Every structure is written in structure tokens, then in C-alpha cells.
Amino acid sequence: MKSECKQYTALLPAAGIGSRMQASLPKQYLRLGEQTILETTAKVFLSHPAIKNLIIVLHPNDTWFYQLPLAKDGRINTVVGGDERADSVLAGLKAAKQDEWILVHDAARPCITQSDISKLISAVEQQQCGGILATQVRDTMKRGADGKIAQTVSREQLWHALTPQMFKVKQLKDNIQNALLTGTAITDEASAMEWANCPVSLVTGRSDNIKVTCPEDLALAKWFISQQQNEEEI
Ligand SMILES: Nc1ccn([C@@H]2O[C@H](COP(=O)(O)OP(=O)(O)OP(=O)(O)O)[C@@H](O)[C@H]2O)c(=O)n1
């Protein structure tokens, strides 16, 4: 029985092909120990007291999801995604209740913690405007091309945008649709809200909330998750 706190839907875009991972199957189905990246991510949300259900967005040719025990969970609804991440998120938003808040989280970010999910929800509930988890840039940042540095960019106000990103369903859906129609590049939900001049809160999240993107990320994600389990046992 979930606690009395307000409950939300989480939308997991999982319709990518993971080309940068150079694996034999889409990266969300690579294993982190006993379970896949997708199962790991989904279970963090499904066991969070403020998450009531999931919308998981699948590639049209996905043959893996329904082989997972997770597929039998009645709290999960699946929809078919599109060519780009924004198209997949849009497909998921169309299947959500339009008057609710929703948390959009990359299936490829399995190191998300319940505490960071709670932190984002609390900030959005308090400020009543959308928000994203993010971490401040720590390295000196360079702009460059063709193997040459063009300039050093001040890192003072630079953040890594993470997920989940939490917004009102209808507002986010409309803004993504309209932004895409103008040819604006929408690589995260916040960029569509920014396009519409909507305020978006930056909520500091854990830097181990990495997106498994390249081959070396898999071992790092496994290690981060093992460290988080040790933290929980303390
Ligand atoms: N058309 C797409 C593209 C991406 N995603 C999802 O969006 C998240 C972040 O995208 P990314 O890391 O870029 O995944 P891929 O697109 O699969 O990776 P690549 O760009 O290396 O192919 C992933 O969970 C991915 O499954 C999606 O649902 N639909």
C-alpha cells in the first residue's frame, strides 16, 4: 500500500537503439548483474512511494521487453516511440493523463536514486513550476572543433542536465510539438519548456546518475549501483 503522499506517473523513454554503445542489442537490455538496465531503472520508480505507474516507450521493433518479468507488472503501460527521443517522449505524453504532472526519465539512467526522485518532486511541488535534476560542471570547459580549442567557456553557470525532468503533461506535450514544428532541437524536456519561455527549476542531483551511453559506462553504472547498495546498508 503506497503512503498517503501524492502519486505521479513516470515516463521512461526506452525506444532507442543504443548505437553509441556498439552492443549487439539495444543498451537498455544489457545486464547490470541479474537484471537489465531497463528493469533496474523501472524498479527504482515502481518502488518509490510517490510513483503510481509507468509509461514505457518501446521501439516499434522491440522484441525484448515482453520477455522480461517486468512486463507482467500491471502498473506499466507501453507505447511505441519514434525516430528521436523527443518523438518517443511525445508518444508517451499522449498516453498520459493530461492534467497531471509527470516525471520523464531516461531508461538508460539506471543509477537514479529514490532520494533524488523525492528531491525533484518536493522542489516542483513547492515551487509549482517544472524542474530537472542537474549537476554543476566541475571541469574546465572548452569549445572546439577539428581537434583544436577555440575558447575556454566559463563553467560558473554550466550544468549537466539529468533526468527525471518533471512537468505538467499537457503543457510539456504542447511545447514539444510546437517547438519541433519550428525545427528547434529538443534533446530534453526542459529545452521545449525553455523554447516556450516557461521557468524551469534546476535541482541539484547526484553526479552518479549517469546515462549509459558508451561501452565504458556499463562497468561504471554497475559500480555506482553497488556503491549505492552499500550506502543503503549503512
Ligand atoms: N528515438 C529514441 C531515442 C532515444 N530514446 C531513449 O532516450 C534515452 C536517452 O537516449 P540515448 O542515450 O541517446 O539513447 P539511444 O538513442 O538509444 O543512444 P544512441 O544515441 O547512442 O543511439 C534512452 O533511454 C533511449 O532509449 C527513445 O526512447 N527514443
Ligand SMILES: C[C@](O)(CO)[C@H](O)COP(=O)(O)O
Ligand atoms: C535527456 C538527457 O539525458 C539530458 O541530458 C539527454 O539530453 C539525452 O540525450 P541523448 O542524446 O538522447 O542521449
